[in-house]
Amino acid sequence: xxxxxxxxxxxxxxxxxxxxxxxxxxxxxxxxxxxxxxxxxxxxxxxxxxxxxxxxxxxxxxxxxxxxxxxxxxxxxxxxxxxxxxxxxxxxxxxxxxxxxxxxxxxxxxxxxxxxxxxxxxxxxxxxxxxxxxxxxxxxxxxxxxxxxxxxxxxxxxxxxxxxxxxxxxxxxx
Amino acid sequence: xxxxxxxxxxxxxxxxxxxxxxxxxxxxxxxxxxxxxxxxxxxxxxxxxxxxxxxxxxxxxxxxxxxxxxxxxxxxxxxxxxxxxxxxxxxxxxxxxxxxxxxxxxxxxxxxxxxxxxxxxxxxxxxxxxxxxxxxxxxxxxxxxxxxxxxxxxxxxxxxxxxxxxxxxxxxxxxxxxxxxxxxxxxxxxxxxxxxxxxxxxxxxxxxxxxxxxxxxxxxxxxxxxxxxxxxxxxxxxxxxxxxxxxxxxxxxxxxxxxxxxxxxxxxxxxxxxxxxxxxxxxxxxxxxxxxxxxxxxxxxxxxxxxxxxxxxxxxxxxxxxxxxxxxxxxxxxxxxxxxxxxxxxxxxxxxxxxxxxxxxxxxxxxxxxxxxxxxxxxxxxxxxxxxxxxxxxxxxxxxxxxxxxxxxxxxxxxxxxx
Numbered sequence: 001x002x003x004x005x006x007x008x009x010x011x012x013x014x015x016x017x018x019x020x021x022x023x024x025x026x027x028x029x030x031x032x033x034x035x036x037x038x039x040x041x042x043x044x045x046x047x048x049x050x051x052x053x054x055x056x057x058x059x060x061x062x063x064x065x066x067x068x069x070x071x072x073x074x075x076x077x078x079x080x081x082x083x084x085x086x087x088x089x090x091x092x093x094x095x096x097x098x099x100x101x102x103x104x105x106x107x108x109x110x111x112x113x114x115x116x117x118x119x120x121x122x123x124x125x126x127x128x129x130x131x132x133x134x135x136x137x138x139x140x141x142x143x144x145x146x147x148x149x150x151x152x153x154x155x156x157x158x159x160x161x162x163x164x165x166x167x168x169x170x171x172x173x174x
Numbered sequence: 175x176x177x178x179x180x181x182x183x184x185x186x187x188x189x190x191x192x193x194x195x196x197x198x199x200x201x202x203x204x205x206x207x208x209x210x211x212x213x214x215x216x217x218x219x220x221x222x223x224x225x226x227x228x229x230x231x232x233x234x235x236x237x238x239x240x241x242x243x244x245x246x247x248x249x250x251x252x253x254x255x256x257x258x259x260x261x262x263x264x265x266x267x268x269x270x271x272x273x274x275x276x277x278x279x280x281x282x283x284x285x286x287x288x289x290x291x292x293x294x295x296x297x298x299x300x301x302x303x304x305x306x307x308x309x310x311x312x313x314x315x316x317x318x319x320x321x322x323x324x325x326x327x328x329x330x331x332x333x334x335x336x337x338x339x340x341x342x343x344x345x346x347x348x349x350x351x352x353x354x355x356x357x358x359x360x361x362x363x364x365x366x367x368x369x370x371x372x373x374x375x376x377x378x379x380x381x382x383x384x385x386x387x388x389x390x391x392x393x394x395x396x397x398x399x400x401x402x403x404x405x406x407x408x409x410x411x412x413x414x415x416x417x418x419x420x421x422x423x424x425x426x427x428x429x430x431x432x433x434x435x436x437x438x439x440x441x442x443x444x445x446x447x448x449x450x451x452x453x454x455x456x457x458x459x460x461x462x463x464x465x466x467x468x469x470x471x472x473x474x475x476x477x478x479x480x481x482x483x484x485x486x487x488x489x490x491x492x493x494x495x496x497x498x499x500x501x502x503x504x505x506x507x508x509x510x511x512x513x514x515x516x517x518x519x520x521x522x523x524x525x526x527x528x529x530x531x532x533x534x535x536x537x538x539x540x541x542x543x544x545x546x547x548x549x550x551x552x553x554x555x556x557x558x559x560x561x562x563x564x565x566x567x568x569x570x571x572x573x574x575x576x577x578x579x580x581x582x583x584x585x586x587x588x589x590x591x592x593x
Contacts, residue, residue: 017359017448021556027536031247032215044563064360067393068554069535070295072212072311093364093395094295098311146198148325158313162223162320 004126004150006085006105011057012049013118018042018061019068020095024077037073038080049081056082058122062113063088066095075099085124087112087131087142100149103157107131109142126150176423178331179398180366183306183420187289195330195429200323203232204305205283207292209274210237212312214254216293217261219313225320227262233319234283235259237269241530244538272503272529275299275387275471280505282413286401287420291318295390296471296553302379302386303409304401304419306366309390329366329395330429332357336371338437343591345481346381347473347551347571349373349434350388351442355452356432363393365429368422373436374399379408380477387472388553391449441587443549444569447557455574458584462494464546466579468572469500469527470534473551476506478572483515485576485590491523492582498525498540500532524579536560542567549578 028040042049059078065088066074075098078086086099086106099106105126116122116133123132129144145153155161177185177192185193187201208216213235220227227233237255240248252269259267268277275296278284286304290297293315300307310324318324334353353367367389374382382399389397400421401409409417443458445451468474468482479501491497499519501507507529510516519526525540533540534552541561542548548560548567555567570578573587580590 019556021536021554021559025536025558027541027558027561029247030245044558064363064393067359068295068390068556070293070297070309070311072215072313090360090363092360092393094309094311097314101311101313158317159219159222162225162317166223166225 004154006124006126008058008084008122008124010060010116010118010120010122011052012046012059013113013116014046014059014061016062017064017067018045020066020071020074021068023066023074024071029073032073034076034080037077041077041081053082056084058085058087059083060112060116061086061088063090065091067092070094072098072102075102075104079104089113100152101158103153103155105153107142107145109140112140112142115140126153175427176425178366178368178426178428179304179400179420179422180306180331180368180396181328181426183287183289184326184328193328195328195427197328198325199328200325201289202323203291203318204288205290206233206315206318207274207278207290207294207297208233208235208315209239209294210251210255211239212293212315213258214251215312216315216319217254217258219316220319223316223320227319228322230263230265233264234266234268234278235264236271236274236277238273239531239535239537241270241528270530272506273471273474273531276474276502276506279303280412280503282415285409285413285415285417286406287418291324296387298389298394298397299383299387299471301389301396301398302383303405304399306396306398308396327364329364331366331368332362333428333431334367334369334434335431336369336373336434336436338373338435339376340373340436340439341593343441343573343588343593344436344439345571345573346377346384348439348442349436350385351444351452351569352434352439353432354388354391354444354450357392358450359391359448360393362389365394367392367394367397369397369399375402375404378477379405380475383475384472388449391553441571441574443574443584444555446555446566446568449554449569455570455584455586458568459586461547461584463549463578463583464495465540465542465548466495466497466575467533467540467548467550467552468498468575469502469532470552471502472553473572474500474502476509478551479506479510479515480513481573482576483518485573485587486522486524486580487518489522489580491579495579495582496525497523497579498527498532500527501529504529522580533560549575549584551575
């Protein structure tokens with residue numbers, strides 16, 4: 001269950017209502033391959049985003065992250081742009097499900113925006129929804145992800161999860 | 175304790191006597207809606223997990239966003255969608271016939287009491303017919319196609335009571351914008367919006383559809399309206415399939431009740447860059463309009479075209495304003511031709527486009543340049559959505575769009591329609 005405990009540095013911090021239009025603007029989409037979508041991630045909203053995430057890390061956002069269009073490109077692009085977890089006050093509902101389904105972990109945590117700064121290193125326990133700020137020493141309690149969704153995240157998304165559960169049980173012989 | 179209409183539909187779909195807000199359930203899907211942006215990736219996912227489609231009778235596919243395609247990868251998507259339809263034996267396929275959320279009610283696919291999911295945030299539109307209709311992502315649709323079920327958290331419901339008599343220059347759009355002003359873009363996140371009240375009965379079918387359509391703009395999981403006779407007559411005219419009308423119990427529990435007095439409403443616009451940045455049109459009157467856009471799953475229906483034609487009849491659109499019109503479906507387009515509406519538009523100087531999503535999502539067919547101003551009958555005005563990030567998008571009713579097109583500047587439709 002190594003995937004469910006993450007150490008990550010806050011590389012980008014955003015306000016409320018970042019829409020999926022801002023994350024993956026359809027006017028910039030030229031291919032739906034993850035590596036191509038990554039190149040357009042947050043292009044107008046934060047032109048420095050790709051550089052900030054070049055070494056990997058997490059995004060911390062305000063309320064209603066990922067609102068608007070149902071486009072799954074948004075979490076796909078962020079994941080391919082080296083985002084390993086997103087923390088927000090709360091997420092728009094389709095984005096929340098889409099992120100889990102493409103294997104991008106995310107936690108809703110009231111007060112997280114005020115509690116962390118860019119550059120802070122966080123220890124994130126997805127099972128219990130706990131976030132520890134290693135720089136400030138403060139801990140934050142987010143909403144734990146239900147267990148059946150953690151199974152999808154540990155499988156790296158819904159498609160690999162479906163493949164795993166469709167496999168016949170190992171043949172144990174007579 | 176009683177249940178809301180949304181809870182009742184979830185209870186039936188999950189095979190339970192009752193459910194409560196907060197319950198996590200697995201529910202049987204009555205109808206699954208797909209379009210060409212995501213169908214190729216869904217098809218690849220389906221092949222990868224080695225699954226077939228659980229029930230082709232319950233799947234509808236459209237081509238409406240990339241119609242026609244403006245780039246090679248979009249043409250590839252259309253081609254792969256055609257292939258999916260052939261390979262999987264899809265029976266209900268509407269390529270280039272208009273916008274999914276306009277075409278499907280017209281063709282009798284949408285019925286009260288059903289649980290509908292679609293790879294499209296505006297799937298919520300179909301709640302206007304008393305169904306629970308929910309937008310999902312592409313990967314989830316792989317699961318739905320393979321299993322015929324999906325997990326849901328039963329949502330709390332916000333009751334929106336709309337009472338009072340609205341005047342003839344007020345439309346579903348103005349009512350919904352007044353609701354968005356109250357709720358904000360996150361005010362209904364994860365929740366159901368149930369629209370009720372005496373004004374609903376007065377609204378046309380098209381007007382009700384606008385309410386449900388923009389529920390997602392408040393973050394809602396679904397928007398829903400109890401069907402009345404006007405609605406069930408409409409559905410029976412379109413569909414021969416049986417359906418069950420579901421209504422909320424008198425003692426159903428709501429997390430919040432919002433009251434809207436329709437008699438107090440004046441024409442409203444959502445100002446840049448958020449659908450909840452709502453102001454009376456009087457506050458923005460006189461701003462030059464570079465592009466007026468009539469169409470979309472929000473307001474591209476017959477009622478919208480008729481009111482726009484009434485305003486434009488005998489007028490000429492200023493030469494520095496372009497007015498784009500996308501009738502929501504081919505059926506609407508043909509009816510508009512028969513009624514002489516299309517001639518009125520062409521004589522006024524409008525650009526008539528095909529039945530499709532058009533530039534709403536910013537892909538093509540009328541994008542905005544730096545600093546340009548657009549008045550749109552659509553549902554979203556996020557920064558950069560229709561082109562340049564410095565463009566300014568306003569949202570209003572079809573009447574407000576047409577009045578602004580006729581004047582070349584933001585205009586109160588009452589100038590043409592009276593009170």
